[in-house]
Amino acid sequence: TIAKLQSDLPEIKLVLAETQADYIQEATQATIDALLLGIILAVAIIFPFLRNVAATMITALAIPISLLGTSIVMAIFGFNLETITLLALAIIIGIIVDDAIVDVENIARHLEAGETPRQAAISGTDEIGLTVVASTCTIAAVFLPVAFMGDTLGQFFQPFGLTVSAAVLISLLVARTLSPVLASWWLNEVRSQKSEIRSYQNLEGNNNEVKSHKSTPREQENLLNQTPQWENILSNQYQKLLNWSLDHRKIVIAIALLSFVAGVAMIPLIPKGLVPQLDRGEFNITYSYPLPNFATNTEKSLPPQEIQPPPQNSIFGEGAFNWINDLTNSPTRILLRKSRRIAQQIEQIVLSSPEVESVFSIAGFQGEPNRGKVYVKLKKERSLTTTQVQEQTRTALSELEKVTVSVEDIPFVETGAGKPFEIMLLGDNREILHNSATEIQTQIQKIPGFVDITITSQFQNFDNPMEITRRGLKQVVYITANLSDGLGLADAINLAVDIAQPILPDGVELDLGGDSLRVGEVFGSFGVTLGLSVVCMLTVLLLLFRRFLEPLVVGLCLPLSIVGAMLGLLVTQSDFGVISLLGLIFLLGLLDKNALLLMDYINQLRQSGLDRREAILQTGIVRLRPILMTTSSTVLGMLPIALGLGAGAELRQPLAVGIIGGLITSTLLSLIVVPVLYTLLEDWWEL
Numbered sequence: 001t002i003a004k005l006q007s008d009l010p011e012i013k014l015v016l017a018e019t020q021a022d023y024i025q026e027a028t029q030a031t032i033d034a035l036l037l038g039i040i041l042a043v044a045i046i047f048p049f050l051r052n053v054a055a056t057m058i059t060a061l062a063i064p065i066s067l068l069g070t071s072i073v074m075a076i077f078g079f080n081l082e083t084i085t086l087l088a089l090a091i092i093i094g095i096i097v098d099d100a101i102v103d104v105e106n107i108a109r110h111l112e113a114g115e116t117p118r119q120a121a122i123s124g125t126d127e128i129g130l131t132v133v134a135s136t137c138t139i140a141a142v143f144l145p146v147a148f149m150g151d152t153l154g155q156f157f158q159p160f161g162l163t164v165s166a167a168v169l170i171s172l173l174v175a176r177t178l179s180p181v182l183a184s185w186w187l188n189e190v191r192s193q194k195s196e197i198r199s200y201q202n203l204e205g206n207n208n209e210v211k212s213h214k215s216t217p218r219e220q221e222n223l224l225n226q227t228p229q230w231e232n233i234l235s236n237q238y239q240k241l242l243n244w245s246l247d248h249r250k251i252v253i254a255i256a257l258l259s260f261v262a263g264v265a266m267i268p269l270i271p272k273g274l275v276p277q278l279d280r281g282e283f284n285i286t287y288s289y290p291l292p293n294f295a296t297n298t299e300k301s302l303p304p305q306e307i308q309p310p311p312q313n314s315i316f317g318e319g320a321f322n323w324i325n326d327l328t329n330s331p332t333r334i335l336l337r338k339s340r341r342i343a344q345q346i347e348q349i350v351l352s353s354p355e356v357e358s359v360f361s362i363a364g365f366q367g368e369p370n371r372g373k374v375y376v377k378l379k380k381e382r383s384l385t386t387t388q389v390q391e392q393t394r395t396a397l398s399e400l401e402k403v404t405v406s407v408e409d410i411p412f413v414e415t416g417a418g419k420p421f422e423i424m425l426l427g428d429n430r431e432i433l434h435n436s437a438t439e440i441q442t443q444i445q446k447i448p449g450f451v452d453i454t455i456t457s458q459f460q461n462f463d464n465p466m467e468i469t470r471r472g473l474k475q476v477v478y479i480t481a482n483l484s485d486g487l488g489l490a491d492a493i494n495l496a497v498d499i500a501q502p503i504l505p506d507g508v509e510l511d512l513g514g515d516s517l518r519v520g521e522v523f524g525s526f527g528v529t530l531g532l533s534v535v536c537m538l539t540v541l542l543l544l545f546r547r548f549l550e551p552l553v554v555g556l557c558l559p560l561s562i563v564g565a566m567l568g569l570l571v572t573q574s575d576f577g578v579i580s581l582l583g584l585i586f587l588l589g590l591l592d593k594n595a596l597l598l599m600d601y602i603n604q605l606r607q608s609g610l611d612r613r614e615a616i617l618q619t620g621i622v623r624l625r626p627i628l629m630t631t632s633s634t635v636l637g638m639l640p641i642a643l644g645l646g647a648g649a650e651l652r653q654p655l656a657v658g659i660i661g662g663l664i665t666s667t668l669l670s671l672i673v674v675p676v677l678y679t680l681l682e683d684w685w686e687l
Helices: 002-008 021-044 053-060 062-077 083-091 098-112 117-127 129-142 151-176 178-186 217-224 229-247 249-269 331-351 386-397 430-444 489-503 514-545 549-572 578-607 612-642 649-686
Strands: 201-204 209-212 282-288 314-317 356-363 371-378 404-408 421-427 450-455 474-483 509-512
Touching: 021 053, 021 062, 021 083, 021 612, 021 649, 053 062, 053 098, 053 178, 062 083, 062 151, 062 178, 083 151, 083 612, 083 649, 098 117, 098 129, 098 151, 098 178, 098 612, 117 129, 117 178, 129 151, 129 514, 129 578, 151 178, 151 578, 229 249, 229 612, 229 649, 249 549, 249 649, 282 331, 282 386, 331 356, 331 371, 331 386, 371 386, 386 404, 404 450, 404 474, 421 430, 421 489, 421 514, 430 450, 430 474, 430 489, 474 489, 489 509, 489 514, 509 514, 514 549, 514 578, 549 578, 549 649, 578 612, 578 649, 612 649
Parallel strands: 314 356
Antiparallel strands: 201 209, 282 371, 282 404, 356 371, 421 474, 421 509, 450 474
16 A cells, blocks of 8 residues: 555655554464464364264364355455454354264264164254254354444454354254265264164164164163273263262252352452453553643744754654644744654653664644654564563653653554543542542552553643533543553552542542443443343243253353353453453353253153153263363364464453363363252252
8 A cells, every 4th residue: 555655656755654464464363373273173182082084074074164154154244354253263163063073973873883874864963953953052142142232342342243153053054964964975884792783763664764762771881882991981980970969969059059159259359451451562652741831931932953853763743733834933833842852752762672663753642732642663573572661661751851651552442542541530629629639649659550640630731721621510630540560450440449539528529431431331231241141042942942941950050160261360360351251151152062962862861761860870971972072172172262372362362261261160060060950950840
C-alpha cells in the first residue's frame, strides 16, 4: 500500500511510522503452528488405544474435512482467518475428532467381539447415536448466547462462538456419515479366540436386515480378551472403584462438594482483569505538561533554532496543528513548540535503550497542544519483555520535571478507554474534588502495581481552567492509572474503592469509568451468558432424552470442572478475565460428553435385562476407553496453546489452561460421581 501511495505522490517521501502488522502476522503464524501441532498430538494419542492404523486414519480424517467445512461457513458469514477465529480452530482440534473417536472406537469394539465390518459399522454407530448427537448439540447450544452478547467484547467474540459451533456440527455430520462408511470398507473382521460369539447382531431374512441386541457379560469378557494388559488392569481397577463408590455414595458426594468449594476458594487468589497484557514489542508513551495562564504569561515565541532536529530512528508529526504554521506567536503555537521539545527529550531517553528499534512522535495529541504521544517499537531479538522495557522507561522518564508521563500498552481490543484503571469523583465544588483526588492519588501510589497515576486537572490553571468536565450537572475529576506487577484490573478497583470511601467528604460521589466500569459489565454479561448457556444445554438434553434424570445428572456434574480450571489459572498466573470466562463457557459443552457416554449405555444395558448395578459395572468396562480417548485427544490438541509459545500466547494460554484443567478434573471425578448421582436421583425419584 505504501509503495502504491509513494508512486502516486512522488514529491512526498512516505515512511511507515507505526504498524501492528508485524505482530499480528507473528501471532497468526504462532496460532497456525499450535493448530498443526495440536492435530499431530490429537491423532497420535488415538493409535495406542485402537492399535489399528486404518481406524486411526478414519478418525484423523474428521479433522481436515471438518476444518474445510468450517472454512466454508466462515466465508459465508464473512469471517477472516484472524486471531480469534484461528484461536477457535486451534482450540477445537481435539474436539472435532471426538465424535469420530467415539464412533470408530465403538465400531472397533464390535469388530473385536466378532462382527463383520458392515455389521459393526451399523450396530456400533446406532448404539452411540444419541450420545454423540446430544454431546455435540450441547457444545453448539452453549455458544448460542455468545452470538447475542452486546458491547464491544461481545461483538468481538461472536466469530469465536459461531466458528466453534460450525466446526462441531460439521464434525458430527462427518462422524455419523463418512466415518461408518470408511470403517465398513477399511476395517478387517476380528475373530474371537475364546468365544464362538461372532456378532452382536442377528441376520434374518434374505434382505440382510440388521436387528440389534445388547452385549452380554460373556461378550464383554470376550472383548476383554482382545485388549492389551494395561487396559485390562485399568478397567479392573476402575470397576473396583465403581463398586466402592456405589457402596459409599455419601463419601463420593462429599468429595464432589469439597472439590467445588476448593475451586471457588481459589478465585480470590487469581488476578482478575479484562484482556491479558500482551508482550507485543511495542507501546505508547503519552505526556502532558501544565497549561500556563496566557493572560499573565510572558513567555515569548521560541526561536526556531531551539527546536532540535529529531534523533536517528525518529519520525515526527504535529497532530492536527499543521494549519497554524504561520501563527508563530499564537498561544497554541507556543504550547506546540514546547510539546515538541518534550517529545524530543523523551525520544532521546527511549532510544538510549538497546532494546528499542524506533520511535514515532506526535505533538498536539488528540487536539490538545500541551499533550503528545510517542510510539515505541522494540527489536524482535531482545533480552527483555515489553513490560520490563516499560518499567525501565518509566524510571528514566521520571527525571522530566513538570511533565506527566504515562507508559501505556496498546490494547488488543480497542474499547475506547484510555488507561485501564479509571475512577471518577463527582461533586459541585472544584476545590474539594481536587483535594480529594489528590489525597486518593497519594494513597494509591503506596500500593504496588499502580503506575502512572494522574488526575485530569492537576496541572491546569486552577483559577482559570480551560475545561470543566461535567456529568449529570456535576463536575468530574478523573483519577487514572496503568497497572503492573500482576495486579488485575478488578483487584485494583476493589483496592482503590476501599481506600477512597473513607476519604470522600460529604457531597462527593465515586463512580467507575472506562475499562474499570467495563470490567464489571463484562463479568455481569458473561454471568448471564453462562446461565443462558446452561439452560440451552439442559434444554437440548431434555428434548433428546425426554426425561429429567439425565439432564439433571449433567447439570449437577458441571461444577466438577471448577477446581481444575481455577487451579490451572492459579498455577500459570493467568488472568481470570474475558478469555478465561470464554473457556468456562466452552467447558460447559464438553463436560456432558462423559456423563452421556456412561448414562446412555447404562440405560441400554438395563433395557437388555441387566440390573442397575451390573449395568453400571459393565458400562465402566466398555466406556472407559472412549472416555480416556476423547479426553486425551482434547487435552493434547490444546496443549500447544496451553504451553504459551509464540506471539500472542498471553491471549491464547488462559483459554486452553482453564479448559484443560477443568476437563481433567471433571473427567476423573465424573467417572465415579455420575454413576453415584444416577443411582441417588433415581432412588429419590422413586420415593
